[in-house]
Amino acid sequence: MKSLLTDQIFADDIPARTLLGLGPRDEDVGDLRQLQLAPLRGKGSLRLWMGLGMALVAALTMVLRVPVAIAGAWFAVALLFSLWSYRAFASLAIGELKLSGLPEYRLCHRHAFYSAMLWSSTFWLQGVPTLDHVLSIWTIALLMMLTLAMIAHSMPMICILYIAPVSLSAAVALVRAGAPQLAAVALVAALLLCTSCIRFAKTHVRFRRAEETLHEKNETVSLLLREFEETSADWLWQTDNARRLVHVSPRLAYALGASAEGLEGVPLLQALSGDAWETGQFPRSLHDIAERMKRRESFSNLIVPVTIGGKPRWWELSASPRLDETGKFLGFRGVGSDVTEQRASAEQIAKMARFDNLTGLPNRLHLNEELARALKHANDAKSRCALLMIDLDRFKAVNDTLGHPVGDKLLAQVAARLKSMMDRGMTCGRLGGDEFAVVLQDVPSALDAEDLAQRIIAAVSRPYVVDNHQLFVGASIGFAIGPQDGATVETLTRNADLALYKSKDKGGNLVAAYVASLHAQAEERRVMEQELRGALDRGEFEMYYQPVVTAADGTLNGFEGLIRWNNQKLGNVSPGRFIPLAEDSRLISPIGEWVLRTACHEAMRWPSNLKVAVNVSAEQLTDPAFASVVVSALAQSGLPPERLEIEVTESVFLRDGGGAAQLLDQLISLGIRLSLDDFGTGYSSLGYLRKTQFSTIKVDRSFVVGAAKGSIESIAIIRAVVALADSLGMSTTAEGAETEVEVDTLRALGCSNIQGYYYGRPMPASDVLTLFRRPDSLDTEAA
Incomplete structure (x- = not known):
């Protein structure tokens, strides 16, 4: 009880x-x-x-x-x-x-x-x-x-x-x-x-x-603190109201490399600062502790540098003021620990978070911080800064053909060249993939930024040797000047990116500066993409066909199918504008399928000796289902495979590690003809002709115009292409012949087929049918 x-x-x-x-x-x-x-x-x-x-x-x-x-x-x-x-x-x-x-x-x-x-x-x-x-x-x-x-x-x-x-x-x-x-x-x-x-x-x-109960708990805590001091790797410390160490524990004395008796009565800051006590050059964190102790404020987990035995260390200190029962200030009591190893690990982690592991350059986060500082300095000093956005040209071809390990080594060499060009006030970093950026402080004018960009292109474009492979890449650069082109990091980055897109759109390996009109172009591109997504459903595409004739006698032997787009908002849009957009927005596959099926269907209305040529993009050939689409188009239209010619460019092989070549071999095995378009204008390699059985090589109009004007180089190139095609059992088709002189030159150089305005402009399918009712129409027009 x-x-x-x-x-x-x-x-x-x-x-x-x-x-x-x-x-x-x-x-x-x-x-x-x-x-x-x-x-x-x-x-x-x-x-x-x-x-x-x-x-x-x-x-x-x-x-x-x-x-x-x-x-x-x-x-x-x-x-x-x-x-x-x-x-x-x-x-x-x-x-x-x-x-x-x-x-x-x-x-x-x-x-x-x-x-x-x-x-x-x-x-x-x-x-x-x-x-x-x-x-x-x-x-x-x-x-x-x-x-x-x-x-x-x-x-x-x-x-x-x-x-x-x-x-x-x-x-x-x-x-x-x-x-x-x-x-x-x-x-x-x-x-x-x-x-x-x-x-x-x-x-x-x-x-x-x-x-x-609280009093008992306080006594328990005091007991635990004493046990903690005796058994833990950390230590307790205590000062009097004059901030001098008192009751120095053996563990604290050992950490400071001195005796407990020698530390009694020594000011805490003197014990922590070491030799700096005499000079008064204390680290900022020690000044912070001194101010807090002066104001009798608690502090927690403050990291301070100390020097023990000539070696730098890092300590973490926490403390609270001690008061007696009447509220009188007695000093501070706290705990400390050595966090040197933990700080080193934290710094390594912070570095990994702010630097690119592959190249060692600052990453996007670090570059944004540098750009923010550059903008602030430009605003304060009434000066300028600049942001250069760099995108490598032809890098994807290296990755796809030689593999990612070679691509990574190439990126490391590119980064080394960029880093070697950096002077004071310049910071180069990697944004990701094959994109880099340079932040410039105190730029006198846009011409200076453009001059650096030109030098970067020249340096990056020099050949590389990676694993016994000689590699070539270029660089496209867009830049914006701050704060006039953007007062914030986000705005300046977006505008420099718009300039970079302009550089890439012009063919790459160029420098483009930001101008306000780029926003309108970007908006136009956005609207065009939006309209392009519904163009098929609205039936806005139409196929036009340009005649291809035999060079010797001008006999019609086929047509090249060319797509046209007439939009209610945008009017007639050139293929040169919407085809690259369709490729970037992943719309080229459904559009290309429509072109293929429409061309096959309309070719069945032509005489049986005429073939139809259809351009196929590299994006389509990366789709494993493309071969089945071709088979389906032939089957539904009834067009014989030998009457269909697929035109591809050399970029197909640069963007794929072998899958496109295998798909083309499947098409050839079905009896479909294969044409290599724009040979000699891109990254020509005779290996493509050896690996893939092309039936036709097409000569670009630039060589046709040059040869007609008597250019020795153009004539030599056409002759070499014709000789190469003859030796491999292929025919040649010269594009863009517009004058009688050009036609005669091509005949003299031995081209098999000719295509151009001289024989006929691209025409809708209804006009093509009228040609068959007037068989002599092409000869009459040529005469």
Whole structure:
């Protein structure tokens, strides 16, 4: 039973009978009585003067209704009682937790009852009372009750022993004075006051118990801290109010490379700064600690550099100010640890997050930070900065043909060349893939940025040797000047990217500066792409066909199919504008399939000796389903495979690691003819002709025009192409013949077929059908 009662005392819900002292005599209440007595400690003088003052006021009030002798006698008794009570309690150890407190507790109850009897007598000494006099005495008594409840709120039995008799006496006096309603009010007020005292007592005990628990926890924490200092790799440190080390632990002394005795009384900053203490050249973090300690502020996880035995180290320090019970500042207490290894790892991780692993150059994040600093400096100094966006030309061909390992080594060599060109105020980085960027500070003019861009193109375009392969790449560069072309990182980057796109659009290996009109071009491109996505569904495409004739006699032997686009918003759009866009936006495959099926269907309406040539992009040949599309188009139209000619350019082989060549071999095996377009203008390699059985090689118009003008180089190239085709069993088709001189030149050089305006412009399918009703039309037009 004792254990159960003790647990209840320590719990939140303390039994009221235990608080009132009405439990069994052998009830174990622990230190409950002393907790209840604690608020009375040091309140003796207050109780004395309060009792004397109220007694004097009550006596003066009684004089109006009772003889002076009786009132004086009552006051004398009250005075003696107050003095006796004061002396009785002055010698007692009230609220001492080491004692049981039971005698003091019972003494308080007796004195409360005696005081109640004394104050109750004020209502009986006046005979038959008047209402005014009773209310005056009741007001004084009520004030005494409230004051007692505030002072002895932790001891509800004291309050009850005083409040109950006094309130009952007052109620009887009020009834005798003819105010039973006020008597009832007096009793209710007394009941509420007693109930409140019990609730206040419970709250007080719980609060004091929480304080004790917190005190015990603080002692436990102190014990754990001592154990931590003895067993942990970290250490504790402590200073006095002058920021000098005190109670130096052996672990801290070992970390500082000195003895504990030698560090006692040494300023903390002096111990941390080492040789810098004499010069005063402290690291910023030590200044931060000094300021916080000066302001007596807590700090946590501050990283500071220290030098131990001539070697730099990094420490992490945390501390809080120490205060005594009165709030006086005693110094700081904290913990420290050596985080040199962790910091080195963190710096390595930070470097990996800000630098490209392959090239070692700053990455996009780092470049954005550099560009932000360059823009800020340009704004502050009223100067200029620049951003150069660099994209490698023909790099994808290297990746696709030789593999990514070779491509990575090539990127590393490109990065090395770029880095060697950087001077003060220049930062070069890799944005990703084959894209690089250069941030320039203090650029005098756009011409200086353009000059650097030209030098970068020249340097990047020099040949490379990677794994015994001689490689060639170029570079396209777009640049923007800040802050005039963009006041923020995002704006300047977007505008430099628009300039880069302009450079790529012009064929690459060029420098393009940002101009405001590029936004309009970008918007035009966006609108064109949006319209292009619905062009097939709206039926806006149409096929045109240009005649191809035999060079010797001008006999028609086929047509090349050419797509045309007429849009309601954009009007007639040139293939040179929308075909590259279709390739970039992945729309070329459905458009190319439509071209193939339409050309095959319309060719079936021509004479059976005429073939149709269809251009196929590299994007289409990367689709494994392209062969099945061709077979389906032939089957649905009924066109024999030998009447279909597929035209490809050399870029097909540069962009694919062998898949396109295999697909073309499948088409050849079906009987489809294969033509190599624009031979000699791109990255010509005789290996393509050896690996793939082309039926025709097409000569570009630039050589045709040059040969007609007597250009020795153009004539030599055409002759070489014709000789090469003849030796391999292929025919040649010269494109772009527009004059009789050009036609005669091509015949003289031995070209097999000729195509150009001289024999006919591209025409819709309906016009092609009219040619077959006039078989001599081409000869007449040529004449």
